[in-house]
Amino acid sequence: MTNSELIARGKSVIEIEIDALQQIVTNLDDDFAQAVNTLAEAIENKGKVVVIGIGKSGNIGHKIAATLNSTGSTAVVLNSQNALHGDLGMISDGDAVIALSYSGETAELLDLIPFVKRFDVKIISITKSKDSSLAKYSDVTVCTPIRREACPLNLAPTSSSTAALVMGDALAMTLLEKRGFTHEEFARYHPGGSLGRALLTKVADIMRQGINIAVVPNNATVADAVAAMGYARTGSCIVVSPDNKTLSGVFTHGDFARSYTTGENIGAKPIEDFMKKSPISIQEDSLAVEAVKIFEQHRIDDIIVLNAQKEVVGLVDSQDLARLKIV
Incomplete structure (x- = not known):
């Protein structure tokens, strides 16, 4: 044949x-x-x-x-x-x-x-x-x-x-x-390998927090956001309300690059004019596998983590998933 x-x-x-x-x-x-x-x-x-x-x-x-x-x-x-x-x-x-x-x-x-x-x-x-x-x-x-x-x-x-x-x-x-x-019950029967880690691990266990995330208030400037990203060595900056808790938006290096090419001096301008409003977020007590699904569905690099009071508590970077053997 x-x-x-x-x-x-x-x-x-x-x-x-x-x-x-x-x-x-x-x-x-x-x-x-x-x-x-x-x-x-x-x-x-x-x-x-x-x-x-x-x-x-x-x-x-x-x-x-x-x-x-x-x-x-x-x-x-x-x-x-x-x-x-x-x-x-x-x-x-x-x-x-x-x-x-x-x-x-x-x-x-x-x-x-x-x-x-x-x-x-x-x-x-x-x-x-x-x-x-x-x-x-x-x-x-x-x-x-x-x-x-x-x-x-x-x-x-x-x-x-x-x-x-x-x-x-x-x-x-x-x-x-x-x-x-439920997902939790499924995890109990699949503890081995990356699937088990993804199902048993909570978002709070893998998120970046503290000095490892960039956060600025929504009355900050673009320059403030860029400086915060440089200090935290991250590609995105979380923008919060003046009390530094409630999520307002997110600003990324990509957003900065696109805005910078316009030739304007955007550094002194308000971050609110350039940030993405209503960014995708996840609860800290969610399973890591839910974060994996969000990355796959939305093709994004970072997910902002909130607590039960809707306050910003961290960030999940897609690059961390491979490092932690979640995927």
């Missing part, structure tokens, strides 16, 4: 799987809501989610369980081969079970279901049809019908496994929202 043919084949696989996802979006109905409610009830009653699948469905099941665990919903994967030799002990009354099988006719899974149903649990199946055997044994069925597999032989689980994976994500993320899972 030529490179062009290989690329075309790759695109075809992706397009087939996209089509599969569009199908499951179209078919999403009240059973999905019932499945989320069933999972929420189990978690709220101190139960857990038990995920079961065979082959590729089992691999998808591991990912679904990992996503649930990382978002505060306790989940375990039941190995179907070991289940009949003691591992059924991981199931408890009040749990919710997610059973995955695209065909809904996987013999090993169907053989296990009667033993699972001896427990007081709700079974949610993710399968292609409500007419399948697995669906008939389930309390709730979330259907993932597809037109075809992306495999050229229409055999290897591709579109079907992608559909199951995405449905698992949809269940987990909707469950997260229903339960009111």
Whole structure:
């Protein structure tokens, strides 16, 4: 095959799987809501989610369980081969079970279901049809019908496994929202690496303050602001009300350069004539990850930090995030 043919084949696989996802979006109905409610009830009653699948469905099941665990919903994967030799002990009354099988006719899974149903649990199946055997044994069925597999032989689980994976994500993320899972809770489950630092660290922990920020009153001159920036070695100057507390605006080196090119002697002019009014700010008790989002959304270099009384207490410089390994 030529490179062009290989690329075309790759695109075809992706397009087939996209089509599969569009199908499951179209078919999403009240059973999905019932499945989320069933999972929420189990978690709220101190139960857990038990995920079961065979082959590729089992691999998808591991990912679904990992996503649930990382978002505060306790989940375990039941190995179907070991289940009949003691591992059924991981199931408890009040749990919710997610059973995955695209065909809904996987013999090993169907053989296990009667033993699972001896427990007081709700079974949610993710399968292609409500007419399948697995669906008939389930309390709730979330259907993932597809037109075809992306495999050229229409055999290897591709579109079907992608559909199951995405449905698992949809269940987990909707469950997260229903339960009111917060940034702080997410941070508790992700303490490692830059993500953990960003989620656990507060803005007050990383902000510049004191002599490391430039602050002038709004009756100051441009020269005063430039001098303050030079002293603090920063690229921006915070302008506050005469009581030196309430935020009025911000003046940057960029603002100075643009104004200076006009040829005017702007040094003696009021800073209020050149500052940006109503600059973007953040609360000191906010998570550092919120500052990261602001930098990404607004393409700015600095964020002014306020306390609960709306007083200026510091500044977050985008360059500090990398130094502190927040990003």
